[in-house]
Structures are given as structure tokens and as C-alpha cells.
Amino acid sequence: MVEIRFHSLGGQGAVTLINMLARAGDLVGRYVQAFPFFGAERRGAPVKCFLRMDEKPIDLRSQIYRPDFLVVMSPAVLEAAVEEGTKESTVLLVNMREDEARKKLAGLPFASFAVDGTSIAIDLGMEVEGMPVTNIAFLGAVSYVTELVPLEAVTEVIKESSPPARMEANMEAARRGFTSVVEINKPEAASRRSARGAAR
Amino acid sequence: MRLVETGNHVAAWGARLARVEVVSAYPITPQTQVIEEISRFIDEGEMDCEYIPVESEHSAMAAMIASAAMGVRSFSATSAHGLAYMHELLHWAAGIRLPMVMVNVNRALGPGWNIWCDHQDTLAARDTGWIQIHCASHQEILDSIIQAYRISEDPKVNLPVMVCYDAIFLSHNYMQVEVPDQETVDRFLPPFRSLWSLDLEHPLTHGSVIYPDDYEEVRYSMFQGLENAREVIKTAAEEYREKVGGYHGDLVDAYRMEDADHALVAMGSVASEARVAVDMLRERGYAFGLVRVRSYRPFPAEELAAFLAPLRTAMVIDRSISFGMEGPLFSEVKAALYGRGGVSVYDIVTGLGGRDITYELIAENAVAAAEGGLEPRTTWPSVRINEHHLLSKRGVEGLRGKGGAS
Numbered sequence: 001m002v003e004i005r006f007h008s009l010g011g012q013g014a015v016t017l018i019n020m021l022a023r024a025g026d027l028v029g030r031y032v033q034a035f036p037f038f039g040a041e042r043r044g045a046p047v048k049c050f051l052r053m054d055e056k057p058i059d060l061r062s063q064i065y066r067p068d069f070l071v072v073m074s075p076a077v078l079e080a081a082v083e084e085g086t087k088e089s090t091v092l093l094v095n096m097r098e099d100e101a102r103k104k105l106a107g108l109p110f111a112s113f114a115v116d117g118t119s120i121a122i123d124l125g126m127e128v129e130g131m132p133v134t135n136i137a138f139l140g141a142v143s144y145v146t147e148l149v150p151l152e153a154v155t156e157v158i159k160e161s162s163p164p165a166r167m168e169a170n171m172e173a174a175r176r177g178f179t180s181v182v183e184i185n186k187p188e189a190a191s192r193r194s195a196r197g198a199a200r
Numbered sequence: 201m202r203l204v205e206t207g208n209h210v211a212a213w214g215a216r217l218a219r220v221e222v223v224s225a226y227p228i229t230p231q232t233q234v235i236e237e238i239s240r241f242i243d244e245g246e247m248d249c250e251y252i253p254v255e256s257e258h259s260a261m262a263a264m265i266a267s268a269a270m271g272v273r274s275f276s277a278t279s280a281h282g283l284a285y286m287h288e289l290l291h292w293a294a295g296i297r298l299p300m301v302m303v304n305v306n307r308a309l310g311p312g313w314n315i316w317c318d319h320q321d322t323l324a325a326r327d328t329g330w331i332q333i334h335c336a337s338h339q340e341i342l343d344s345i346i347q348a349y350r351i352s353e354d355p356k357v358n359l360p361v362m363v364c365y366d367a368i369f370l371s372h373n374y375m376q377v378e379v380p381d382q383e384t385v386d387r388f389l390p391p392f393r394s395l396w397s398l399d400l401e402h403p404l405t406h407g408s409v410i411y412p413d414d415y416e417e418v419r420y421s422m423f424q425g426l427e428n429a430r431e432v433i434k435t436a437a438e439e440y441r442e443k444v445g446g447y448h449g450d451l452v453d454a455y456r457m458e459d460a461d462h463a464l465v466a467m468g469s470v471a472s473e474a475r476v477a478v479d480m481l482r483e484r485g486y487a488f489g490l491v492r493v494r495s496y497r498p499f500p501a502e503e504l505a506a507f508l509a510p511l512r513t514a515m516v517i518d519r520s521i522s523f524g525m526e527g528p529l530f531s532e533v534k535a536a537l538y539g540r541g542g543v544s545v546y547d548i549v550t551g552l553g554g555r556d557i558t559y560e561l562i563a564e565n566a567v568a569a570a571e572g573g574l575e576p577r578t579t580w581p582s583v584r585i586n587e588h589h590l591l592s593k594r595g596v597e598g599l600r601g602k603g604g605a606s
Binding site for chain 2: 018019022023026031032033034035036037038058059060061062063065
């Protein structure tokens with residue numbers, strides 16, 4: 001089983017993100033489970049979501065305290081995300097520019113990746129009331145980092161669920177998210193293998 | 201067809217496949233998605249059904265009673281305060297023996313205002329005469345709603361059924377579900393043929409004044425209806441497995457009980473988490489199994505006694521509290537075991553107001569129970585009084601000191 005915890009801000013689209021990832025997981029034959037910590041449904045408030053994928057049906061119903069992957073969609077919640085619980089082999093994916101990530105993530109004891117999801121969203125006009133909606137860029141980035149669902153499965157889900165007017169931009173956001181992930185902290189060979197290996 | 205959906209949308213599919221003709225409901229978190237999805241089905245012509253929007257849950261159930269009394273298959277959904285608000289009408293629906301199905305998304309009662317899971321709302325509706333089925337997975341929600349109509353409409357039962365599932369852990373969780381074909385469901389669930397219905401040509405009255413001469417007989421008949429439901433629930437589960445596929449137990453659902461020395465007893469989503477705890481306990485050398493109470497009313501007293509009486513330990517997980525007593529499931533499990541075997545029964549009350557219950561917490565307490573290290577009464581393993589709670593208490597004491605409150 002692979003467990004991923006997402007931390008974001010209300011309005012970034014994290015709940016839609018986990019839904020789409022779960023559907024992509026379903027397309028490639030995995031058992032899936034995706035749920036938010038349901039609470040403050042307000043733009044800008046911290047949001048926490050959980051995603052599990054496994055080769056067999058999932059009995060767990062509790063939250064995720066030691067994730068294989070920790071996805072942080074806003075630097076504002078990075079500290080809280082880490083405090084919420086990790087394990088030695090947790091792999092981090094953070095929404096940050098590369099230069100900033102090299103300063104802020106380098107000291108953390110985790111293998112880490114950065115993607116500038118905010119710039120991708122702004123570039124492609126994905127803003128709602130001033131809030132860049134970064135979820136589709138993260139769909140691509142999570143696909144790249146976790147190797148749980150290939151970009152083709154993600155693309156398929158985007159095709160199924162995007163309104164025609166947004167289709168092109170969504171495909172492009174996912175593709176850019178996938179291709180622009182930067183490795184910040186080289187994972188220890190062993191921990192990287194355990195986290196990514198568990199995904200197969 | 202396989203879907204990845206929330207438990208709420210899965211419940212809407214259950215109502216759709218059951219060919220429900222009237223839905224009357226009032227939105228309440230965390231149930232709202234159920235009736236939103238049904239509204240969409242109706243709007244897009246996928247469901248031939250009348251949706252009655254109402255101004256309250258009390259009216260929602262009143263409208264359900266009216267439509268069921270016309271011999272129409274009826275569905276509603278509610279949660280927590282909504283269920284509490286319609287409580288009087290729950291008695292009316294069961295008392296005049298109307299088949300219908302309602303979903304209740306198990307949610308804590310305020311104050312403090314809380315939209316998360318526990319079973320206080322549902323268990324407070326225990327003695328209304330409704331059958332209660334508690335689910336642990338998305339597939340079980342779908343399958344149970346369809347089964348519930350068979351149970352409810354069986355002439356030996358003729359009572360309303362509440363299909364219950366946990367807020368957020370199931371209601372807002374995206375998981376896979378196999379949606380059967382309509383034709384397959386139709387083979388299992390024939391159209392509703394009411395034993396009586398309101399008819400202008402042949403007027404009758406139902407549920408009017410009953411003098412002491414007859415009231416007890418009416419209540420005894422309801423009691424018998426619930427007793428009859430035991431067999432009907434089993435038959436429905438078996439026939440569903442044969443004709444549609446999918447089985448989640450009947451009145452109970454047992455896991456690794458064949459060679460167990462100890463057992464966990466639980467209801468709802470935590471009973472799914474408890475399976476993981478059982479596997480973990482087995483690895484540590486404790487032969488635990490799990491008996492999940494699927495039908496809370498009728499209560500599976502015989503089944504529980506048969507599973508638990510020969511064991512050394514049973515630990516009940518209660519997601520609600522009977523104030524002034526103990527965990528309600530604990531009371532009932534002990535009642536079922538009265539005079540049967542020497543099993544030691546323990547109880548943890550946890551997971552109130554959506555607090556997470558992990559398999560680790562379950563396993564830790566189960567080990568303590570098996571080793572005799574748990575007190576033989578209701579204990580609260582996840583309560584942690586912290587500085588924040590003490591501050592509130594001191595604040596009140598401070599106000600008292602100043603004469604601000606007394």
C-alpha cells in the first residue's frame with residue numbers, strides 16, 4: 001500500500017486533485033481511497049487530504065500519519081505538513097520555485113522534489129478570484145514523483161472530466177507539472193527505493 | 201460498471217437502482233451530496249422520481265409517510281440534527297407499518313457544533329421501531345439500500361429501514377464501487393406491492409386513537425415484525441449474493457473468528473479499520489477475530505452469544521455514549537451474553553465527533569483487554585485533557601469569582 005498526504009489551501013483544488021488521482025489509479029487497476037479532512041471549506045484556509053492505493057481492497061479508514069509521500073501545495077503549510085507526521089522514508093513534493101526550494105528544503109531530512117505549480121497555473125490562466133488553482137499541475141507532478149499512475153492515465157481522467165473550454169489548458173498544466181519537477185534532496189538510495197518500490 | 205465515488209453518491213445510486221419513486225429530504229452536512237446527486241439524476245432524466253423539497257426534516261418524514269401510504273416506494277436521507285428533528289415522525293412511520301428506506305449519515309450531535317462522525321444520532325433513534333443496518337464500505341452502502349427495500353416491504357416485516365454509514369470516513373471518501381445493471385437489480389427487487397394504501401374510492405383511516413384495549417397488540421405486532429426481520433435480513437443477503445453479487449454478512453459480519461480466543465465487536469467504518477487491527481494482533485500472537493454488528497435493530501443477540509460466549513475476551517468499540525451508564529453497544533453485548541459462558545467483556549468509547557480511530561489504538565487496547573489490563577467497564581482511551589481544556593475550566597471559575605456567572 002502507498003499512502004500520500006496532501007496539504008494545501010482552500011481554493012487550490014486539492015479535493016478535486018485526489019479525486020482525479022483516485023480515478024487514474026482505478027484506470028490502472030489499483031484499489032483506491034481518497035478523502036479530505038472535512039472542515040474549513042473556506043478559500044485560503046489550510047486543507048488536508050489523504051490518498052491510498054493498493055493491490056488489494058483497502059480496509060483502513062483512518063487518516064494517514066506516516067505517509068510515503070507528503071505533497072505540500074503551498075509553502076505556507078510546509079511546516080504544519082511536516083509536523084503532522086512523517087517517517088524516515090517520506091518523500092516530499094512541494095510547490096516552490098527551484099531557487100527557493102534549494103534554500104528551504106535542503107535542510108530537511110527528507111528526499112524532496114519541487115515544482116512551481118503556482119507559475120504554471122498563472123501562466124495558463126488558472127486563477128479563481130486571485131487564487132492560482134494548482135491542482136492540475138500537481139496531477140502531473142504527483143504522477144512523476146510517485147510513479148503510481150502514468151501521465152497517460154492522468155490525461156485520460158482530464159479528458160473525461162474537463163469542460164471543453166478548459167481541456168487544452170488542463171492537459172498542458174498536467175504535462176508541465178510532470179516535466180518540470182526538480183529533485184532537491186537526493187533521496188538516500190534505500191529510502192527512495194522503499195517509497196517508490198512500494199508503489200509497484 | 202465500476203465507479204470511483206463518495207459514499208454519498210453511492211447511496212444515491214442505491215436509491216436509483218431501487219427504482220425509488222418519491223424522494224423527500226432536507227439537506228444537512230454531511231448528507232447533502234446524497235440528495236444533490238439524486239436531484240441531478242432526476243433533472244437529467246436518469247431517474248423517474250418525484251423530488252419533494254421541504255422546509256425541514258420533520259416535513260421530509262411527513263411527506264415520506266404520505267407517499268409510502270399511497271403505496272409508493274419512498275426514500276429519504278438525513279443526519280444528526282435532522283434525524284433528531286424528525287424523531288417524532290420516525291415513530292409514526294414505524295407505528296403505522298410503512299415500508300420505506302432512509303439513509304442516515306452517522307454524525308455527532310451539537311453542541312459543540314460538529315459535522316463529523318459518531319453514532320450518537322443513530323443510536324438515539326434505536327427504539328422507534330426502525331430496522332437499522334450499519335455499513336462499513338461503499339459497496340455495502342449500495343447493496344444494503346437495495347436489500348433494505350426487500351426487507352422493508354416483506355409482508356412479514358412491513359417496517360421502515362434506516363441504512364447508516366459514517367460521516368466523512370464513508371460519506372466523503374472516494375472509493376470504488378461496482379454498480380450492478382438495472383435489470384440485475386430488478387430480478388432481485390420486484391416492484392413495491394403495498395399491503396394497503398390510501399384510496400379515495402375506499403377511504404380508511406390509519407394511526408388514529410387506540411384505546412388501552414388494543415394498543416399493546418399494535419406494539420406487540422411491531423415487536424414481532426422486528427423479530428421476523430431476522431430471517432428476512434438473512435434471506436435478502438443470501439439472495440442478493442446469488443442474483444446480484446456482493447455479500448457483507450447478514451445480521452453480523454465475522455472476520456477470522458474460526459479459531460479466535462478473543463474478539464473485537466464494532467459497528468460502521470471502524471469495524472473495517474478493526475480488520476487491520478485483527479491482522480496485526482494475530483501477527484503478535486493474539487488470536488483475535490472481529491464480529492461486526494451489521495443489523496443494530498433487530499439486534500443479533502443469538503449470533504453474538506454464539507460467537508463470543510466460548511471466548512476468553514471480547515472488547516467492544518463504542519462510537520457513542522449513554523450518559524449516566526456506559527457505551528450502548530457494550531450494554532447490549534453484555535445483555536446478549538447474560539448467563540452464557542465466562543467471556544470477559546471490555547469496552548472502549550472512542551472516535552466521538554470525528555476523532556480518528558486508528559488500528560494501532562484498537563490493537564493497543566485489545567492487547568490490554570486480553571492481558572486483563574483494561575478495567576471491566578467503559579474506558580475512554582483517547583480522551584486527553586490538555587491545557588486548552590483546563591483554560592476553559594479556569595475561565596469559568598474566574599468568572600464565578602468575579603460574580604460574573606453563578
